[in-house]
Amino acid sequence: MNSDQPPSPGRERPLTIVVSGLSSDAHTWNLVYLQLVLEELGHVVTNLGACLGEEELAARCRAIAPDLIALSSVNGHGYRDGRRAIAALRQCPALVTTPVVIGGKLDTVGGDPTMAGELLDAGFDAVFTEAGALAAFRSFVACVAGAGDGQGRASVTSPVGA
Amino acid sequence: MPAAAVSFGALVSRRQAEGTLVVQPRMGFADPAKMRAGLIAVKRARACTAGTITLDSYTRVGDQAAVRAALERRDDLNGYPIVGHGAATTRAVTRGVADRDFPVQVRHGSADPRPIVATLLACGLDATEGGPVSYCLPYSRTPLAASVEYWRQTCEMLAAARAPGREPHLETFGGCMMGQLCPPALLVALSVLEGLFFVQHGLRSISLSYAQQTSADQDAEAVTALRRLAAELLPGVQSHIVIYGYMGVYPCTASGARRLLAASARLAVATGAARLIVKTSAEAFRIATIEENVQALEDAARTAAVAARAPEAATPGDTGIYAQALALVSAVLNLADDVGRALLRAFRRGYLDVPYCLHPDNAGRSRGYLDPAGRLQWQRTGSMPIRHLAPAPARPPMTSAGLLDSLSFIQREFDQAALARPAAS
Numbered sequence: 001m002n003s004d005q006p007p008s009p010g011r012e013r014p015l016t017i018v019v020s021g022l023s024s025d026a027h028t029w030n031l032v033y034l035q036l037v038l039e040e041l042g043h044v045v046t047n048l049g050a051c052l053g054e055e056e057l058a059a060r061c062r063a064i065a066p067d068l069i070a071l072s073s074v075n076g077h078g079y080r081d082g083r084r085a086i087a088a089l090r091q092c093p094a095l096v097t098t099p100v101v102i103g104g105k106l107d108t109v110g111g112d113p114t115m116a117g118e119l120l121d122a123g124f125d126a127v128f129t130e131a132g133a134l135a136a137f138r139s140f141v142a143c144v145a146g147a148g149d150g151q152g153r154a155s156v157t158s159p160v161g162a
Numbered sequence: 163m164p165a166a167a168v169s170f171g172a173l174v175s176r177r178q179a180e181g182t183l184v185v186q187p188r189m190g191f192a193d194p195a196k197m198r199a200g201l202i203a204v205k206r207a208r209a210c211t212a213g214t215i216t217l218d219s220y221t222r223v224g225d226q227a228a229v230r231a232a233l234e235r236r237d238d239l240n241g242y243p244i245v246g247h248g249a250a251t252t253r254a255v256t257r258g259v260a261d262r263d264f265p266v267q268v269r270h271g272s273a274d275p276r277p278i279v280a281t282l283l284a285c286g287l288d289a290t291e292g293g294p295v296s297y298c299l300p301y302s303r304t305p306l307a308a309s310v311e312y313w314r315q316t317c318e319m320l321a322a323a324r325a326p327g328r329e330p331h332l333e334t335f336g337g338c339m340m341g342q343l344c345p346p347a348l349l350v351a352l353s354v355l356e357g358l359f360f361v362q363h364g365l366r367s368i369s370l371s372y373a374q375q376t377s378a379d380q381d382a383e384a385v386t387a388l389r390r391l392a393a394e395l396l397p398g399v400q401s402h403i404v405i406y407g408y409m410g411v412y413p414c415t416a417s418g419a420r421r422l423l424a425a426s427a428r429l430a431v432a433t434g435a436a437r438l439i440v441k442t443s444a445e446a447f448r449i450a451t452i453e454e455n456v457q458a459l460e461d462a463a464r465t466a467a468v469a470a471r472a473p474e475a476a477t478p479g480d481t482g483i484y485a486q487a488l489a490l491v492s493a494v495l496n497l498a499d500d501v502g503r504a505l506l507r508a509f510r511r512g513y514l515d516v517p518y519c520l521h522p523d524n525a526g527r528s529r530g531y532l533d534p535a536g537r538l539q540w541q542r543t544g545s546m547p548i549r550h551l552a553p554a555p556a557r558p559p560m561t562s563a564g565l566l567d568s569l570s571f572i573q574r575e576f577d578q579a580a581l582a583r584p585a586a587s
Contacts, residue, residue, distance in 0.1 A: 023223065023225065023228075024219035024220050024222070024223050024225060024228070025219065026219070026222070026271060026300065026301035026302065028300065028340070028518070028519070028520050029340070029341075029342065029518070029569060031520065032518050032520070032565065033562055033565055033566060033569075036560070036561060036562035036565055037562040040561065040562055047520060049303065049520035049521065049522075050300075050301065050302070050303065050520065050521075051223055051301070051302050051303050052303065056303075075219050075240055076219075076238075076240045076448075076449065077219050077220070077239075077240060080228070080232070080237065105448075107238075108238045108239075108240055108448065108449055109238070109448065
């Protein structure tokens with residue numbers, strides 16, 4: 001957190017990233033895949049795995065103090081579980097400005113158009129549910145990596161699909 | 163006694179003796195009326211069916227507060243919350259539907275199924291599924307030791323419900339483990355070990371699962387190995403084999419999905435399995451509707467009937483699945499007389515090690531991969547006692563692209579064939 005040495009624009013640094021599932025979601029292939037994607041981009045990933053309750057998620061993230069938290073869910077409950085998770089994370093003073101994103105299949109019907117907006121309102125920095133979600137997620141990560149402290153959230157637009 | 167006072171296992175065995183494959187959906191809806199409508203539709207399907215009540219994820223992880231909140235807000239859930247609705251509501255759901263010829267099984271996915279099983283028994287139901295390993299490692303954060311204890315109590319609860327005309331039934335989920343990229347020998351071994359665990363804790367009627375993987379030949383060999391091990395290690399136990407239609411990334415095309423389902427039905431018939439859990443053509447996109455489930459059940463039953471009339475007599479080859487599975491099971495059973503304790507020691511020592519499983523009690527040193535022929539092979543066996551049986555070739559580590567490629571192998575194969583032959587749909 002060295003504020004007198006701003007990073008040069010476009011220059012990416014390795015991020016410490018937490019990848020996690022949500023409280024009721026048992027799926028893990030999405031998490032294994034995300035971990036590999038992020039590691040191949042040169043980032044350091046802690047994969048917290050499946051069925052993580054929001055309290056434990058917040059406690060682990062406080063301890064790790066990551067540059068980015070990526071939540072992934074595909075069981076259709078992500079919309080609700082995600083809001084619980086973000087509330088718990090944003091309650092931690094240390095995690096108030098940490099970029100937190102969510103992606104996957106977040107509802108049971110396949111793409112409720114109002115869902116992404118509500119998740120953003122709840123405190124997520126981006127929501128990835130569309131076909132091109134992975135490319136958008138990679139761009140987001142690159143922005144965070146290139147932006148340096150405090151710049152990440154301001155410099156990205158949230159790639160929310162319809 | 164309740165309307166459902168019929169032995170699930172005995173009925174499936176009777177159907178098998180008659181030469182008919184029992185087909186069953188995965189189906190659960192939060193709304194009791196819709197759940198009942200779903201069961202009725204499955205019962206009326208033109209197929210020999212068993213009913214399913216699939217539970218929602220909140221019930222699975224024991225989060226009853228979330229269930230209550232969702233029910234109060236009339237939010238949708240991804241299954242039927244049996245504990246939240248309780249016995250009276252659930253009896254009304256199954257009344258006049260579950261009967262001697264139409265048993266209903268509860269499918270849940272819980273590492274601690276005690277409240278679920280207590281409720282289903284109170285509803286007059288007595289068939290369910292899972293296992294101390296298969297519903298812990300891939301699907302929860304519950305410590306394996308706790309899961310083993312919960313499942314011991316669960317088995318004893320089920321066994322204690324035995325009564326004249328009522329033989330509780332438990333199906334292993336061990337033949338699925340992560341759904342993908344787990345070489346078949348470990349699936350077979352875990353299914354057998356969970357079956358042994360059930361029997362040690364009082365069950366007399368069980369089924370052993372195997373989930374369709376990526377190669378029809380390899381699957382046939384694996385199920386044959388599973389049947390042989392069951393006969394050798396579980397003599398005198400009423401048991402049957404249940405096949406799960408492919409549990410991984412599903413084809414996007416309707417005809418690709420249908421062909422994959424048909425392949426699972428042919429696998430079941432060719433290997434002497436008694437029951438098939440189907441998947442639907444909606445699987446790639448969302449939770450299937452009642453109609454889509456009925457369609458899948460009828461399609462699978464039709465394919466099975468055709469296959470049964472013209473059995474593929476080919477005996478599967480032997481690439482060593484039986485030998486590997488036997489080595490795994492034997493090594494585990496040698497660790498303790500108590501199967502639960504043996505399982506705990508086995509995972510601690512890495513004698514059992516599920517590829518790509520993130521659970522803290524899994525060693526995580528094994529890896530599987532798909533060879534060019536679509537067979538699942540070991541890339542690393544970690545500390546599992548099968549190194550001499552499964553030489554692992556030197557291969558570069560799995561990349562994200564490689565993983566995606568492997569996970570979508572079946573989707574690609576079946577969708578490409580569908581697109582290449584549009585007339586076949």
